Amino acid sequence: MTPREILDKCPKGMTVKKIHDHYYVYEQKAYKDPKTGKWKAKSGKCVGKITIEDGFVPNSNKPASTKEFGQYRIMEACAYDVYESLCDKLNDNAWAADAFILGCLFLANGFKPISHIAEHYSQSYLSDYFPSHSLTPSSIAKRLHEFGQMQDGIIAWQQSLIESSSKKIAIDGHAVATSSKYNDLAELGYKSSKLGSEMMNMITAYDADRNVSLAGRFFEGNKLDKKAILDFVKFFSFKDSLVIVDKGFTNDDFLDPLGESCDYIIPAMKGNSGYKKLLSRDKRKDKEFVYRAGKDKQIVQYQESIDDKKRRVIIYKNRATADAELAALMDDMMMNKEKFEDMTKSEIASMKANFGVICLITNSDMEPKDVYCWYKRRWRPETYFDVLKNHMNFSELGLQDYYEIQGLAFIAVVVDQIRKRVWEKVSSLGKGYSLPEYLLKMRGIKVHKNSNSWAVENLTIKLVMELEQMGISMDYGKRYLVPPTPKN
Numbered sequence: 001m002t003p004r005e006i007l008d009k010c011p012k013g014m015t016v017k018k019i020h021d022h023y024y025v026y027e028q029k030a031y032k033d034p035k036t037g038k039w040k041a042k043s044g045k046c047v048g049k050i051t052i053e054d055g056f057v058p059n060s061n062k063p064a065s066t067k068e069f070g071q072y073r074i075m076e077a078c079a080y081d082v083y084e085s086l087c088d089k090l091n092d093n094a095w096a097a098d099a100f101i102l103g104c105l106f107l108a109n110g111f112k113p114i115s116h117i118a119e120h121y122s123q124s125y126l127s128d129y130f131p132s133h134s135l136t137p138s139s140i141a142k143r144l145h146e147f148g149q150m151q152d153g154i155i156a157w158q159q160s161l162i163e164s165s166s167k168k169i170a171i172d173g174h175a176v177a178t179s180s181k182y183n184d185l186a187e188l189g190y191k192s193s194k195l196g197s198e199m200m201n202m203i204t205a206y207d208a209d210r211n212v213s214l215a216g217r218f219f220e221g222n223k224l225d226k227k228a229i230l231d232f233v234k235f236f237s238f239k240d241s242l243v244i245v246d247k248g249f250t251n252d253d254f255l256d257p258l259g260e261s262c263d264y265i266i267p268a269m270k271g272n273s274g275y276k277k278l279l280s281r282d283k284r285k286d287k288e289f290v291y292r293a294g295k296d297k298q299i300v301q302y303q304e305s306i307d308d309k310k311r312r313v314i315i316y317k318n319r320a321t322a323d324a325e326l327a328a329l330m331d332d333m334m335m336n337k338e339k340f341e342d343m344t345k346s347e348i349a350s351m352k353a354n355f356g357v358i359c360l361i362t363n364s365d366m367e368p369k370d371v372y373c374w375y376k377r378r379w380r381p382e383t384y385f386d387v388l389k390n391h392m393n394f395s396e397l398g399l400q401d402y403y404e405i406q407g408l409a410f411i412a413v414v415v416d417q418i419r420k421r422v423w424e425k426v427s428s429l430g431k432g433y434s435l436p437e438y439l440l441k442m443r444g445i446k447v448h449k450n451s452n453s454w455a456v457e458n459l460t461i462k463l464v465m466e467l468e469q470m471g472i473s474m475d476y477g478k479r480y481l482v483p484p485t486p487k488n
Contacts, residue, residue, distance in 0.1 A: 009055040015043055016050060020141050020400075022115050023050045046136070049115070068108075068124040069456060069476070070445025074438075075104045076129075077472040078425045079418040080480040086414070089157035097130055098143050100481070103414035107422075108439060111412075114140045125447050125454070129481070147407030154410045155235055158215035161417070166209035167241040170378045171232070173225040173248065174202045176218070184402035187221035201225070202409065203232045208244060208377040213416035216409040226251035238262050242364065244378045263364035265375050274305040274313025275359050281305075281315070289369040291318065291376075302368050307361065314368050315359040322356030329355075425470045447476055 002016050006023050010016050015028040027044030050056050082103070086096035104126065105117050112120070115137040121127050127135075147154055162169065175191040177199055185200040192199055199221035205214045215236050219228040225248040233254065239261045247267040249255075258264055268275040286301040298320040305313045329351065333340050340348070362371050419435065426438045441463070447454045454476045467474060 005052055006050050009050050014047065015041075017043070019138050020114065022113075022137060024048070024137075025050060025056060065449045066446050066457075067128070067454075068120075068443065069447040070442035070458075070474075071108045071439045072104050072124050072126055073445070073474065074425070074442050074467075074470075074472060075107065075418050075422055076480045078470075079421040082414065082417045082421065083481050085160065086157060089160055090153035092153070094133070095143070095146070095153070097133055098135070099147070099411060099414050100418075101126055101130060101133065101135065102140070102143075102411050103418050106411065107415050107418055108443075114144075125476075128454075129479075141401075141404060144404040144407030144411070145401060146403075147410050148401075148403030148405065151235075151406070154407075158410070158413060159236055161214040161413070162205060162236060162238060162241075165207045165214055165241075168207065168209040168244070168374060168377070169214065169238055169241050170206045170208040170244045171229065171249065172204060172206065172246060172378070173228065174204065175221070176200045176202050178221075183400045183405070185218055185220050185405060187223075189221035190224065192221070200405070201228055203228050205232075205236060205238070208374065210420070212420040213413045216413050218405050218409050225249050226254065229254050233258070242374060244374055246378065259363045263362065263366075265360055265362045265364070265371055265378075267375075268307075268313055268359040268361045272307050272313060272359075272361065274307030274311070274361070275315070277305045278303055278313060278315040278359060286317070287368075289372075291369070291372065293320075293376075296320070300369075300372060302372070304368060311361050311363050312371075313359060313361050314371060315357065316368075316372055318356040318358075320356070325355040326352060425472070429466055429469060431466075445474070 002018060002023065006016060010025060014025045017024050017026055024046050025048045026046050028041050033040050048057050079100075083096060083100040086099050087093050090096050090099070101121065102117070105120050105124070106112075109117070109120050118135050118137045118140060121135045127133075175189060175195060177195040177197045178185075183198070183200070187198055187200075189199045189201060201219045201221055201223055202216060203219060203225070204216040206212070207214055217232060217235065219231065225246075229245075229249050229251065230253060238258070241262050243258060243262050243264045245264065245266050247269060250266060250269055255264065255266065270276075270279075281303050283301075286303055288299055288301045291298045291300045298318055300316050300318050302314055302316045305315075307313050358372075358375070360371055360375055364371065366374075422439075423435050426433050426435060444458050445463070446457045448457050449455075456474050456476055459474060464474070
């Protein structure tokens with residue numbers, strides 16, 4: 001039922017429709033039913049929207065004469081191959097165009113409510129680039145629903161990313177807060193107390209070498225990683241890859257079949273037979289190597305064993321990490337003495353012994369140093385999740401339908417594929433720009449319509465030189481996105 005405070009703001013002679021938690025105003029026309037002779041009402045075109053804060057906001061009837069250009073042109077120029085691959089795998093150029101457009105809009109503006117994204121589209125030159133694509137809030141919701149419901153092409157595209165990747169793949173889960181009681185995937189989960197709400201579980205496959213997302217899906221918030229991964233691998237194959245996962249994915253039903261076609265690295269649980277052997281090891285026999293963490297060089301000691309499944313188990317101690325954790329403990333003990341009053345000396349000694357220590361299981365024949373280095377790259381997906389956490393608020397997005405949410409998981413991968421290509425070009429300038437900083441600079445470049453032609457505005461000499469260095473044309477007539485010939 002439409003709230004009274006919304007109905008009170010509706011212009012006379014109009015009707016209100018609720019679409020995905022937003023209220024839109026439509027023309028209402030009367031007509032006589034030729035069969036019954038009775039007068040009835042039917043809705044016409046959408047003429048605006050209503051919000052409690054702003055009241056009735058009419059649609060603008062005046063076409064924009066100035067539109068956003070720079071930030072979308074750099075995405076188009078850098079990531080046209082993403083669009084072409086979408087055309088190829090989705091077998092539908094309209095779907096491919098919508099996926100690419102939404103990817104650009106979300107990358108430029110963050111994961112905003114779809115009503116806002118529709119407005120950003122109308123304000124961008126993409127709406128003239130793709131004149132047949134009218135992205136209204138309802139059409140975006142419909143397309144996301146289709147992406148999530150008719151998944152063959154969507155999964156095929158993500159599988160092609162996996163197969164063309166470095167084959168060094170980190171799989172990780174991320175808790176996404178959602179407070180909507182109508183969300184089909186929202187459940188109380190392991191991080192609900194911390195998040196203060198119900199949650200969904202997002203599983204992502206990430207190229208740990210090239211730093212880009214490859215595939216993603218959402219699962220119920222009460223489904224643990226070790227259960228969700230069994231469903232995830234039903235959709236995607238990781239044959240001939242090195243798969244790196246955290247201990248939350250410890251599940252023999254997942255690891256045993258995976259080990260038949262892949263190498264993997266996963267932290268050992270303390271109950272593992274090989275780990276137990278190494279806990280009582282002779283530390284005088286530790287070997288060591290130098291690990292480079294950025295500009296720092298750290299000494300890592302290690303020993304190796306075999307568990308009951310004949311897998312290699314390697315225990316590592318990073319001395320620099322151990323020293324840092326010990327310093328933090330000593331400082332904490334001095335500042336918060338009451339916190340440690342009930343701990344025995346042996347308990348504190350046991351804490352110290354585990355500082356800087358990780359124990360990994362692998363079925364690969366890599367050198368212990370390489371196993372350690374690749375596991376450290378398991379944290380790369382956290383960068384991706386940080387972007388989602390900071391820019392994707394599902395309570396605000398207004399998505400509740402299962403299929404729309406899965407469609408958004410696919411679009412999130414499209415966004416990251418575009419981001420990766422733009423970042424490669426921007427970083428090639430060697431000037432220390434961050435990607436958000438450079439996109440903000442590009443946002444200043446507009447196109448303005450004079451008579452029947454568009455002209456680019458606000459181009460500085462410095463920007464022109466940088467864009468030329470990246471091989472990007474600011475000629476409005478230049479088109480990077482040429483749809484392939486439709487398949488038979």
